[in-house]
Amino acid sequence: MSGFQFNLTALKEPLGFIKVLEWFFSIFSFATCGGYKGETSLFVTCTNKSLTDNQTMTAQFGYPFRLHTVLFKGFDQICKEIWKPFYLSGDYSSPAEFYVTIAVLAFLYSMAALVLYLGYRHLYQDSTKVPLIDFIITVIFAFMWLVSSSAWAKGLTDVKSVTNTENIAKYLCNQTSYYVCHSEMEPHMGSLNISVAFGFLNLILWAGNAWFVYKETNLHGPPPASNPEQGPPPSSK
Numbered sequence: 001m002s003g004f005q006f007n008l009t010a011l012k013e014p015l016g017f018i019k020v021l022e023w024f025f026s027i028f029s030f031a032t033c034g035g036y037k038g039e040t041s042l043f044v045t046c047t048n049k050s051l052t053d054n055q056t057m058t059a060q061f062g063y064p065f066r067l068h069t070v071l072f073k074g075f076d077q078i079c080k081e082i083w084k085p086f087y088l089s090g091d092y093s094s095p096a097e098f099y100v101t102i103a104v105l106a107f108l109y110s111m112a113a114l115v116l117y118l119g120y121r122h123l124y125q126d127s128t129k130v131p132l133i134d135f136i137i138t139v140i141f142a143f144m145w146l147v148s149s150s151a152w153a154k155g156l157t158d159v160k161s162v163t164n165t166e167n168i169a170k171y172l173c174n175q176t177s178y179y180v181c182h183s184e185m186e187p188h189m190g191s192l193n194i195s196v197a198f199g200f201l202n203l204i205l206w207a208g209n210a211w212f213v214y215k216e217t218n219l220h221g222p223p224p225a226s227n228p229e230q231g232p233p234p235s236s237k
Contacts, residue, residue, distance in 0.1 A: 010117040015216065018209040019117065023110035025202050030103035032195035033096060033152070037062040038187035040163045042072075042172070044179050046079035056184060057086075059163075063100070064093035065155070067162055079178040086172065090162050095148075095155035099199060102148040106141055106202065124216070131216040138213045142206035149199030156192050163187050 010016030041058040055078060061070045067088035077083055113134065116124055124130050161167060169181035 004119045005122060006119055007121055008118065010121055014212045015209070016114070016117045018205055018212065019110055019113050022202065022205050022209065023107060023114065025198055025205065026103050026107040026110060029195060029198040029202060030100045030107070032191045032198065033103070034063050034100045036189075036191055036195075038163070038189065039185065040165055040168070040187045041185040042165055042169055043182040043184045044078055045182065046179050048079065048178075058185075059088060061088065061163065061187075064096045065159055066091050066093050067159065081178045088162055088168075090158060092155040092159050095151040099148040099152035099195070102141075102144050103199075103202075106145070106206075109137065109141065128218045131213065132218070135210065135213045135217050135219075138206060138210045142203060142210055145199060145203040145206055149196060149203060152199060153196045156189070156196060159192075160189060 011020065037060065039058055039060045041056055043054070043056050045054045057072045059070050059072045061067055067090045070088045072086045072088075116130075116134075124134075165183035165186055169183055173179070173181045
């Protein structure tokens with residue numbers, strides 16, 4: 001029979017159980033990165049004590065981290081000086097979007113593979129091509145998790161540096177002597193750190209699962225049976 005036959009037996013095996021983990025952790029991967037919103041702020045005071053134009057400026061940023069488009073907001077004039085628009089620097093959308101894309105594709109493929117394992121297990125076991133295709137795709141995803149997670153880890157390091165209030169304060173206050181910049185609120189990036197951790201965890205899961213998928217292919221099979229016409233092997237004395 002080639003129809004849909006729902007069977008939970010695959011979930012009791014490493015092949016299916018690890019696929020559930022891959023599906024679950026891929027959700028966390030793209031959610032922690034793709035759903036991020038953060039804010040950094042500075043407190044600006046006038047060097048002239050007679051002026052009380054002390055104000056706070058803020059910049060809100062998030063995925064996909066095109067920071068060069070993020071403008072600090074708060075005021076138009078400070079300490080009797082016109083405030084020039086200030087943008088953050090850098091575009092880190094490439095590693096972020098690459099990472100999220102791999103996570104979404106891994107989520108979709110894991111879901112499709114689970115449907116195959118749970119509903120068409122008999123076809124999967126009887127076929128020689130399907131397990132081989134599954135193995136190749138699994139290896140590709142393991143490699144892509146390595147590349148995307150490494151790229152995003154480097155991108156996140158740069159994002160932290162650019163949005164660090166101490167670095168921003170040093171840059172702004174070097175441009176003028178009318179005001180002084182003070183660090184106020186650092187962006188909370190715990191979820192982004194977690195996204196990197198989930199990326200490398202997915203790498204481990206997909207690389208480990210490649211072995212169990214490999215065992216389902218005809219590449220991993222019993223040695224060929226001996227030819228009966230050759231007779232039994234000679235006994236050693």
